[in-house]
Amino acid sequence: MADFIQTLQTIYTFMIIGYVLLSWLPNARESFIGVALGKLVEPYLSVFRRFIPPIGGMLDISPIVAVFALQFVAAGLIAVLNFLIGSF
DSSP: OHHHHHHHHHHHHHHHHHHHHHTTSTTGGGSHHHHHHHHHHHHHHHHHHHHSOOBTTTBOOHHHHHHHHHHHHHHHHHHHHHHHHHTO
């Protein structure tokens, strides 16, 4: 079960990174892949964008914080599952 959670966390992290990299290319977010990634990643990133304003009006660090939070939650979930499974 821990491997499954770790795999999902890794896939979603790569999706976030891909979405951020698409912002560097003109009109890439309007492509099929950009729209699909936007629908999957933007709801999660919008939570962090509400609390973390862009630095200097241009540099958005919310994806970095979002990836750290995702890793933290995945590690916590794995630890809880290991504790529960280990207690049986």
